[in-house]
Amino acid sequence: MSAPGRERAGGEDSPPRRRPTIGDVARAAGVSPSTASRALTGQGYAAAPVKARVLAAADRLGYVPDEFARSLKRRTNRLVGVVISDLRNQFYADLAAGIEQVLCAAGYQMVLVNDDGDTDRELAGVRTLLAMRVPGTIVTPLSPEAAALLTTQGVHVVEVDRQMAHDRCDAVLVDSEHGARMATAHLLELGHRRIAFVIDELEWTTGVGRLAGYQQALRDHEVGFDPELVVRVGFGEGSAAAATAALLAAHPEVTAVFAANNLMAEAVWQELRRGGRRVPDDISLVAFDDLPWMTMVQPGVSAVSQPVVDMGARAAELLLARLSGELRGEPRTVWLEPRFERRGSTRPLAS
Amino acid sequence: MSAPGRERAGGEDSPPRRRPTIGDVARAAGVSPSTASRALTGQGYAAAPVKARVLAAADRLGYVPDEFARSLKRRTNRLVGVVISDLRNQFYADLAAGIEQVLCAAGYQMVLVNDDGDTDRELAGVRTLLAMRVPGTIVTPLSPEAAALLTTQGVHVVEVDRQMAHDRCDAVLVDSEHGARMATAHLLELGHRRIAFVIDELEWTTGVGRLAGYQQALRDHEVGFDPELVVRVGFGEGSAAAATAALLAAHPEVTAVFAANNLMAEAVWQELRRGGRRVPDDISLVAFDDLPWMTMVQPGVSAVSQPVVDMGARAAELLLARLSGELRGEPRTVWLEPRFERRGSTRPLAS
DNA sequence: CTGTTAGCGCCTTCAA
DNA sequence: TTGAAGGCGCTAACAG
Numbered sequence: 001m002s003a004p005g006r007e008r009a010g011g012e013d014s015p016p017r018r019r020p021t022i023g024d025v026a027r028a029a030g031v032s033p034s035t036a037s038r039a040l041t042g043q044g045y046a047a048a049p050v051k052a053r054v055l056a057a058a059d060r061l062g063y064v065p066d067e068f069a070r071s072l073k074r075r076t077n078r079l080v081g082v083v084i085s086d087l088r089n090q091f092y093a094d095l096a097a098g099i100e101q102v103l104c105a106a107g108y109q110m111v112l113v114n115d116d117g118d119t120d121r122e123l124a125g126v127r128t129l130l131a132m133r134v135p136g137t138i139v140t141p142l143s144p145e146a147a148a149l150l151t152t153q154g155v156h157v158v159e160v161d162r163q164m165a166h167d168r169c170d171a172v173l174v175d176s177e178h179g180a181r182m183a184t185a186h187l188l189e190l191g192h193r194r195i196a197f198v199i200d201e202l203e204w205t206t207g208v209g210r211l212a213g214y215q216q217a218l219r220d221h222e223v224g225f226d227p228e229l230v231v232r233v234g235f236g237e238g239s240a241a242a243a244t245a246a247l248l249a250a251h252p253e254v255t256a257v258f259a260a261n262n263l264m265a266e267a268v269w270q271e272l273r274r275g276g277r278r279v280p281d282d283i284s285l286v287a288f289d290d291l292p293w294m295t296m297v298q299p300g301v302s303a304v305s306q307p308v309v310d311m312g313a314r315a316a317e318l319l320l321a322r323l324s325g326e327l328r329g330e331p332r333t334v335w336l337e338p339r340f341e342r343r344g345s346t347r348p349l350a351s
Numbered sequence: 352m353s354a355p356g357r358e359r360a361g362g363e364d365s366p367p368r369r370r371p372t373i374g375d376v377a378r379a380a381g382v383s384p385s386t387a388s389r390a391l392t393g394q395g396y397a398a399a400p401v402k403a404r405v406l407a408a409a410d411r412l413g414y415v416p417d418e419f420a421r422s423l424k425r426r427t428n429r430l431v432g433v434v435i436s437d438l439r440n441q442f443y444a445d446l447a448a449g450i451e452q453v454l455c456a457a458g459y460q461m462v463l464v465n466d467d468g469d470t471d472r473e474l475a476g477v478r479t480l481l482a483m484r485v486p487g488t489i490v491t492p493l494s495p496e497a498a499a500l501l502t503t504q505g506v507h508v509v510e511v512d513r514q515m516a517h518d519r520c521d522a523v524l525v526d527s528e529h530g531a532r533m534a535t536a537h538l539l540e541l542g543h544r545r546i547a548f549v550i551d552e553l554e555w556t557t558g559v560g561r562l563a564g565y566q567q568a569l570r571d572h573e574v575g576f577d578p579e580l581v582v583r584v585g586f587g588e589g590s591a592a593a594a595t596a597a598l599l600a601a602h603p604e605v606t607a608v609f610a611a612n613n614l615m616a617e618a619v620w621q622e623l624r625r626g627g628r629r630v631p632d633d634i635s636l637v638a639f640d641d642l643p644w645m646t647m648v649q650p651g652v653s654a655v656s657q658p659v660v661d662m663g664a665r666a667a668e669l670l671l672a673r674l675s676g677e678l679r680g681e682p683r684t685v686w687l688e689p690r691f692e693r694r695g696s697t698r699p700l701a702s
Numbered sequence: 703c704t705g706t707t708a709g710c711g712c713c714t715t716c717a718a
Numbered sequence: 719t720t721g722a723a724g725g726c727g728c729t730a731a732c733a734g
Binding site for chain 4: 372373374384385388389392394395416417419420421422423424425
Binding site for chain 1: 720723725726727
């Protein structure tokens, strides 16, 4: 140990010096580790002057308590695991941002896991979070197993955006069905009858709900449902564009397309432009999930707007309420309402 | 303890049962904890049949090793702290995605901290990471203190996108100056002489570099630099649009605008549209940092494209090389080259 | 090849 | 108001 009282802040190539422990702080302050602990945490008694001495010593040494040791002892921590599918999709990034904001304000730290839409990676991520002993998690689930594994081990789970655990855990959801119904009704009211529905998944409550809303709107307007107009797109790059092109070639009578999420919207939009189809003159377009570009392109894309950041924030609040014990008992499902934003991409069908 | 050998995976309302420890696994397998440890980790000897028994027991009990306890013992862990400014900005989200991808493949877990451009929050985030005893971090720095605090405590730091620590730690950067020079030269070659430069920060190497590149291009073309055309925008919402409007009102002779990042580009673009100025007929526009919407709007926005995801990946690789000891010694700075994408938003100045 | 021992850094009774 | 003791779950020496 070098000269006490003159602890350099760590020079150029000093070997990764052992980080100061609470014992070091205690010694520097001339007290016992337990007293130092009480002074540092504020839990329990510590005479004011002693406390000041300890704090000063800690500061001088650059002491930062070891969260691992602390968690081990306290048998809990202030970490929250977040499992999402794809950070590069602005939808998930916004969701994570909303979550992080609330967690941070409450003194919690977010641990983010990307699963890339792969259930194996989802499970691996969940295992990591389990290993980190996080007391709570927020997930955009891919499989029911994720939540099951977590709840089994006593970890709180809030599902966001979609639900896989069938009311077995808390959830914060947007009413996909209602949103899709509004969007489809809008097209129907404009006179459209042959409306394609483009989506990449029908395994999640989002896809199912949006399809249901689309069908419900058709029924409301007494328009027959044609399964041929439901385009189930694969996950590959360009897959959506190709499928859209194929559909429009096979069904030239289609006058409107409902893209069921922002990825589909972008792909369809690009494909329509590539194919030289004018929006809305040749074909109308609506999207589910509103992104900034949809107001920037000409014409703007009519879209179902979801309160994404807010959804993340609400999920975090719900989880925090569970963690604090403020909320107990039956799983809660919070429904958020989407809004329909009419823009220039939809117009009355010229008869 | 309930009936052994029939450990339910956790029923409905079972109280948050104590999670199984390695001791439980050892007991169930009829071996000592250390043998169980060796079997589980693969480190050290363990007879095949014994190993199988331990693994089976662990599986049956749903055992997940406690990373905290393990880290405490091993005095290291596989966590990497990542501090970025704003997840909602696609630039940072892409960066994080690139980092996460590489870390995940190497068996590391990312801990993400958002600092919202606030140095206090940055420091708080760094403290959190210090407390979590992360062996390495990747940061888009706001202040030199962040990296200093970390390196002082023996934590590896890689700065990405911008540099604050003056070569005192590793960095992965895009050549801002070169990018800005290309973009400005492009405008100059089209005949533009009065080119506005819009930016929200001149405290980071990005802002400084982009301004320098802009100035260098002017010098190259023997065009005088007019400080009045440098618009220094505040951070508030709408601030960029207002500043742009003010500039264009005060300097009607301006024929082109260089927006120094994607936020500025969006704000300027919106403001030009709002003000009824046609791009590129009335005014040309180039951006630094290319985003998808820039190819979707009409006309497309000419932009300096940065390999953002790759930048994150490279930073992660550099950090991993440090952590593994594969790379030692002097700090490395990796420079990535931007590309200029010409699109419709720039056109020759009609004389 | 396996079990015993010890201790990572911290906190929390309990006794002084 | 303070200090001593014990232990959270795990693994690295060491002894058997």
